[in-house]
Amino acid sequence: MSPYTFEFEDGTVREWTLTGDGAEPRLVEDYTPSLFVSGPDDALVDLRARLEDDPKVDATDRERWATDLHQAHVGDRSRVLRVDLERVDEVRTLAREIRGVHERETHAPGTFRLFDVDLEPGVRYCLDEGIDPTPGRELRPLRIELSEPALADGDVAALRLDGEPIDERTGDPAAVLRTLGRRLVRRDPDVLVVSHGELIPLIERRAAALGLEGVRLGRLPGWTQLAGENTYVSYGRAGHSPARYRVPGRAIVDTSNSFLWNQSGLDGLQYMVERTGRPLQEAAWGSIGTLLTSRQIRIARDRSVLAPWNKWEPESFTDVRTLHAADRGGFTFAPEVGFHETVHAIDFASLYPRIICEYNVSPETIDCGCGRPAARDGCGGDGTVETVGERNGRVPGLGYERCSHDGFLPDVLEPLLADREKRKRRLAADPSEPEAARLRAESGAIKWVLVSCFGYQGYRNAKFGRIECHEAINAYAREIALAAKRRLEDAGWRIVHGIVDSLWVTPRVPDPEPLDDVTAEIGETVGIPLEDDGSYEWVCFVPLRESIAPASEAGRAPAPPVDSSPDSDQTGTTIDPATEAGGVESGPAGALTKYFGKREDGGFTVRGIELRQRSTPPFVAESQRAFLEALDRERDPRAVCDVLGRRLRELRSGAVDPANLEITKRISRSLEAYSQRTHTVAALERYDRRGIDRRPGQSVRYVVVDDEARGSERVRLPFEGIRTYDEDWYATSVIRACESVVSPLGWDRRRIRTFLRDGRTPRLSTFVE
Structure with a gap:
């Protein structure tokens, strides 16, 4: 087996290699980075x-x-x-x-x-020494958890192992730590999965203070802080990276600082170790962009290409006409706001990564200037503009020459695409649940890296990024979207919405061509599979709140005419799906990422509305789900408002558990930097009073107890024993959630309130859950 985790100290490297029953160290003293x-x-x-x-x-x-x-x-x-x-x-x-x-x-x-x-030590060492840090046997994890209040108080007696409390009776810290020590010896875990990185110094220091020399988290005594906590800004959002620690002989996964663990678990992490060459602990805290960069550096080293410290290559000079054509982003078919029946969702499988691979888009293949004859390298010597489906020539609409010699980015992505396809095929064969869980985890890990590969080409600090690649990928995506639209319409289908790689279509003639045949033909033409993403009994596209049209007398707003979809720059180039040109604004504007629908298998799909928003309290989310179910049963906004009335009565009677009213918000700055006295600031003040540190990029959780109060009295934290809540404030939130459901039918908040004041007798179906 190869080593799976490493420690660097005083010019030496300690490699830890897994054995059948544990792990063995080896010191390397002659390594020179x-x-x-x-x-x-x-x-x-x-x-x-x-x-x-x-x-x-x-x-x-x-x-x-x-x-x-x-x-x-x-x-x-x-x-x-x-x-x-x-x-x-x-x-x-x-x-x-x-x-x-x-x-x-x-x-x-x-x-x-x-x-x-700027290579991390483990990545650098494995790269230099030709080591594959993929674990050679199944890893043994141990989960160690502590709540935030207990962590702030240093209360190790509240420790939990694998989800179970260690000692609920005595609350003796020494007894708890001795039990932890025995568990570590008996299981000898390879990975410590901790709820907070600060658990490492807390447990080690408390054990030392209590004289428990035999209690240690590593396979050898000691622990090391690798990095302090810090705040960063990524794509306009503040993030927080907690301090990182190391113990000898075991990898640490900090679940508060591991996106991939929370998305794919240990199986997904191990897959990324294999594909990126990052040791497990470094893969755990690495972002998706970091993992992609590690894979790129590994492939680049195979090509004898060094990884630059700072990106050096500027954007190429271009004329205004090309710049106007290139600087448009992705392609969107503006949604037809309203209620649509018999809708099919189809999408291109991994569209942007497949464009990169199918059309050989890479920093060195776009306008490569290699000077070889076009007959040999496909650099577009005839001056023609490439159409979708051709591999050699020029980027459609932009005229960038594109070489056909195997590109760097396809080398990076093709193995990932192939691996994901294998896992999807295996999942379709109905494997056992343990195997299925592993396959889902690995497929999910691959998905996130594939999602990031396109945007990373436009990222200013991407080591192997290039803006012309970003523009070329978008150009192909636009051409592919239009090719799909034309063929679907010729086959008797109408596009009611499309965004990035997904299309929603409904029949526009009584007997359209079979959709499976049409999508297969499109996929063959453009070189990228177009897959069925589900059929819907109905789908609603939600209007922007300020553009909700008045409701019809029957209680439903008719769907707007096809040519009423306005231009939008929210996602790049937006067109009227009927004319391939911007329409005039004669109807309600649609929110591009807000829709919901009832699938034919009986489940609901929701995007963008409160049910999918991280900050939405559970009670509000449950209420919105009840609104969707009422709309499905009755197809009438009045039935939805009847359910709203019942939920409001429950709320105002005080019958809702305050735990179901918790709000989670990510903070973007420190407490002192806020100028407005928001709920978030009130929560931060209460955290500060409790001695719990909250940094930009972390989240706060609270319940609004009195919105009219001053300062920190407006909210309470979940662990403060909440007994009351602000009924009016939460009622407004529930009404807003109802508006999202009935707004595609033309109802706004004013009409909802008018309906509730009418005092009508609710129908019996209102009480069906």
């Missing part, structure tokens, strides 16, 4: 002389490497300076000195470019 520097020869000679006396540097040498994908594509290499260091934790220190001291003192800014600088 490297960074690389490119630049003019005379500048590199000068830098090499300067570094010879640096105590951090072990050795230097000149080597030939490709410094970008284009160099590797045309078979070129640069002579770069390789710098070997004594310790892995000094790589970034030396890189900053090269950039901020050596370059600044003797050369112009930008003289040096640095590579392989």
Whole structure:
């Protein structure tokens, strides 16, 4: 077996390799990590002389490497300076000195470019030593949990193992820690799955204070803090990364800081270890973009391409006409607001990743300039514009030349697409539940990486990203969407909405061509499968709140005419599905990502409305589900409002458990930085009073108890023994949830309130759950 987890300290590496009944360590004392520097020869000679006396540097040498994908594509290499260091934790220190001291003192800014600088230690070591850190046997996990109030109080007596309390009787911290120690010895876990990373120092320190020398979390004594907590901003949202820790011989998964664990569990993590080369612990805390970058770096190293520290390649100069054609984003068919029956959802399987692979879109294949004849490399020498379905030529609508030599991004993504297809086929064969759970976890992990691959091409700091690739992928997606639309309409189908890779269609003639035959033909034409994503008895597309049309006298608003869908820039290029051009605004505007429907298998699909929003209290979500069920039974907004009246009476009678009224909100700044006295601020004040730290990017949970009160008295935290709540405030939330359901039928909040005041006798079906 290969090692699966690693520790770096004082210039040595401790590898831990799994055995049949545990794990064994091995010390490596001769590992010297490297960074690389490119630049003019005379500048590199000068830098090499300067570094010879640096105590951090072990050795230097000149080597030939490709410094970008284009160099590797045309078979070129640069002579770069390789710098070997004594310790892995000094790589970034030396890189900053090269950039901020050596370059600044003797050369112009930008003289040096640095590579392989910001690799995590485990990733770097596995890459340099050719190690596959995939665990060689089934891992043994142990879950250790502690509630936030207990963590803030340092109360280890409340510890839970694998979901069960250790000791509910005595509450003796020493007894609890001794039980934990015995469990660790007996099970000898390979992975510690902790609810908060801060549990590591808390347990170790409390055990030391109580004199429990035999209680330790690692396979050897000791623990290390790898990084402190920090706040970051990604795509306009604040995020929080808690402190990270290490114990000898065991990987740590912090569930409060692991997106992939929460989406795919241990099986998904292990799959990503295999595909990215990141050791388990580093894969656990890595974001999806980080995992994708790790896989790219691994593939790039196979091509002898170094990973740049800072992205260097600027956007290519282009004329205004091309810029206007390229800078449009994805393609959207504006939704027809209203109630639609007999609707089929179809989508292109992994559209953007498959466009990359099918049409060989990669940073080095777009306008590659390799200069070889078009007959050999497909670089579009005849000057024609490519149509969807051709592999060689130019990007449709943009004219970017595209080389046919195997691209870097397809190499990165094709194995992932193939793996996901295998898992989906195996799931369709109805395997046993343990195998099915593993397959679902692995497929889910792959899905998230595939989702991120397209956006990462437009990300300014992506190591192997390029904006022209982002534009080319969108250009193909637009052409594919229009090709699908034309064929569907010719076959007797009408598109009522489409966004990114999904289309919703309904028959427009009494006897349209079979949808399966049409989608199979489209998939064959464009080279990307178009799959059935479910059939619906009915679907409602929700209007924007400010554009709800007046209801008809019958209680239902007719569906707007096909040519009434307005332009929108919410998701890129939006068109009228009937004319392929922007329509005039003569009807209600649709919210592009808000819809709900009843599937033919009896379940509901909802997107964008309160039921799917993380901040929605459980009672409001349950009420909205009851509204959907009433709409399904009666197809009448008055029946939905009857159910609303019953839910409001339950709320105002005080019969709702306050636990079902909890609100969860992500905070975007520290308590001191807020200027308005919102519920979130009130909750933060109460957390602060309890000694529980809350940083930007983390979440707060609270119940509104008196919206008219001042300061922190407006809310209570879930663990504060809540007995009352603000009935009026929650009533407004429930009415808003009802409006989302009846607004496609033309009812707004004012009409709902008018109906409730009429005092009509509710029908019996109102009381059906």
